[in-house]
Amino acid sequence: MIYVRKVGPYLGHRRQPQSRIIKLLLMLLILVISITLTVKLLNTDVELKLENLIEWPNEGPDYRVTRSILHKNSSIPGKCGLPQPCPEEHFAYKISSGAANVIGAKICFNGDILIGVTKTLGTGINIAVVNGKTGELVDAASFDMWSGEVEPLVKFLTSIQNGSIVLMASYDEPASRLNDEARTLISQLGSSHISTLGFRDNWIFVAGKGIKNIKPLEKHIKNDKSVNKYDDWPEMVEMDGCLPRKQD
Missing domain, CATH: 1.20.5 (Single alpha-helices involved in coiled-coils or other helix-helix interfaces)
Known part of the structure; x- marks a missing residue:
């Protein structure tokens, strides 16, 4: 079949x-x-x-990358080693204290090293003053607070004009020669830690004299041998971010 x-x-x-x-x-x-x-x-x-x-804030505890939404895809690095560019009408800054008595303090502003290995670096308190409108350097100096005198520091502080951005960084020993007058002048700039700054403390400070849209920023670590990173000195402190340009 x-x-x-x-x-x-x-x-x-x-x-x-x-x-x-x-x-x-x-x-x-x-x-x-x-x-x-x-x-x-x-x-x-x-x-x-x-x-x-969006109105981007000019004041706050930290001005770091205040317009990240506009720069999050940017491959262009910012000034002073910031990962991204600062917004328009802002200045980039990076500031660090010294590390023990070996590595000096460093202040970078708008891409320029104002205090560093080869520029005006000294033991004690290092200060850079810039024009809050243009960002140009007005003056930079260091003041030895161990074996120097406090009078040059007082004279420098009283010479700072309104409209200036002031950046300060300690190196090695910033406090032994400080007197009440010097501490008061720095306090009037907006520092809340200068009154307790002591022997071999690490300290950095950023403020705008007479600039309303800049809020003072600072970091302070006390010298405490039981917790110090470098035996007789605490660890280095640093800050970076974007500071608003002085408004008219």
Whole structure:
């Protein structure tokens, strides 16, 4: 006997629903991809519009990258070693105290080293004064507070004009020669730690004299041999970020 298998209609019946499922899955995949791309484009457009809508704060505990939403995709590094550029009408800064009596203090402002290994560095208190409007250096000096005299420091502090940005950093020993007059002048700039600054403490301070849109910033670590990083000296302290330009 001869047997005949009718395979055509049967296979066609099985393939038809599989083909429909595959087409449906492809359509869903295309739809998901389209929605994802649309959302990304809309988010990019919103971020670009925010540049002209958001009022970025000039005051706060830290001015570091205050407009990160505009720079988060930027590959351009900022000045003074900052990971990103500062916003317009802001100055980049980075300041660090000395480390023991080996590594000196360093003050960088708007890309320029104002206090460093080869510039005006000295034991004691290092100070840089810049024009709050232009960012140009007005004066920089160091004052030996171990074997020097305090009078030159007092004279320097009283000469600082309104509208100046002042940056201070300790190196080795910043306090032995300080008197009440010097501490008061620094306190009037906005320091809350100068009154307790002691032997071989590490301290950094940034402020604007007569500049309302700059809030004083400082860090202070006490000399405590039981916890010091460098035996007779505490660890180095540092700050960096963006300072607003003086407003008219």
